[in-house]
Amino acid sequence: MESMEKIFSKEILDRIESSGIIAVLVVDDPNDAVPVARTLLEGGVNVMELALRTEHSLEALARILKEVPEMLAGVGTILSPEQAKMAKEAGAAFGVSPGLQRSVLEKAIELRFPFAPGLLTPSEIELALSYGCRNVKLFPAGPMGGMNYIKAIHAPYAHLGVRFIPLGGVNIDNLGSYVEHPSILAAGGSWLAPRKAIQNKDWNTIRDNTRAAVEKIKAVRAK
Numbered sequence: 001m002e003s004m005e006k007i008f009s010k011e012i013l014d015r016i017e018s019s020g021i022i023a024v025l026v027v028d029d030p031n032d033a034v035p036v037a038r039t040l041l042e043g044g045v046n047v048m049e050l051a052l053r054t055e056h057s058l059e060a061l062a063r064i065l066k067e068v069p070e071m072l073a074g075v076g077t078i079l080s081p082e083q084a085k086m087a088k089e090a091g092a093a094f095g096v097s098p099g100l101q102r103s104v105l106e107k108a109i110e111l112r113f114p115f116a117p118g119l120l121t122p123s124e125i126e127l128a129l130s131y132g133c134r135n136v137k138l139f140p141a142g143p144m145g146g147m148n149y150i151k152a153i154h155a156p157y158a159h160l161g162v163r164f165i166p167l168g169g170v171n172i173d174n175l176g177s178y179v180e181h182p183s184i185l186a187a188g189g190s191w192l193a194p195r196k197a198i199q200n201k202d203w204n205t206i207r208d209n210t211r212a213a214v215e216k217i218k219a220v221r222a223k
Contacts (some may be wrong), residue, residue: 001109003132008114015072015133015166016186017175019047020179020217024076024190025198025205026051032198033060037068037101039203043210049076049096049188052083058090063149078115090112093136095167098139100124104150105131116165125157134161135185142169147177162174172212176220189213194214 016022023045027033031049040048048064048071050057057075064073074094075087084107087095095112108115109131117128118137123167128136138150141164150164152185167188168179177189192213193206 005132008044023048026195027060030056032058034062044214047072051077077154140168141166
C-alpha cells in the first residue's frame, strides 16, 4: 500500500503551513458558500475545511471551487470510506476526520486523496505513522491541555516529522501559543466563521475575526 506521505503533496502542505490557520466551516445554505470564502480571502485566510455536517456541504464546495479558485478548499468530518470517495470526486484539495479509522485511511490512500486523520494518543500516532501519515489532526486540543499536551505527546515522534493541526478549544487568545511551536502545521479555527454568523450573513464579523487571526500569526512569526 502506498504511503500517505507521498500523496500529501508539498504544494498543499506549504499552502497550509503558510496560512498558519485553516478556517473550519459549517455551511447550511450553499448560497452562502462563495460569499464566506471571499470574505475569508479578504481577511487573509486562503485555506478552509468544509465540514460534512449538512446536506449542502459538497454543493458548497463545488461553488467555491468554481467561483473562488484562490481558496484551498478541503472537506472535514469524513467518517466513512464512502464520504472520502465523495470528497475526492467532488474536488476537495484534502480531507480531514475527527478520529482515525483504518477503513477511511485505507480508502484515502487507495484514492490518492490527501488526508489527515484525527488522533489524540501515542497509539493513534503510531497507527497513523504505519500508513505514512505525518500530518495529522489533533482533536480536541483544548480540553486535553492545549500546547502543554501537544509538546508532551510530540516529543517521542518529533524526529519522524510528525506535525499537528490542532482543533477544539483553539481561539484568538491562545492561537499564538499554537502557531509558534514547530510541531504545529496550522491551527484549525472554527471561530473565524461561526455557523450562526454564516447563517446571518454577518460577513463583517467573519472578516474581522479572520484579520485578527492573521495579524496574530504574523506577529508570532515575526519574533
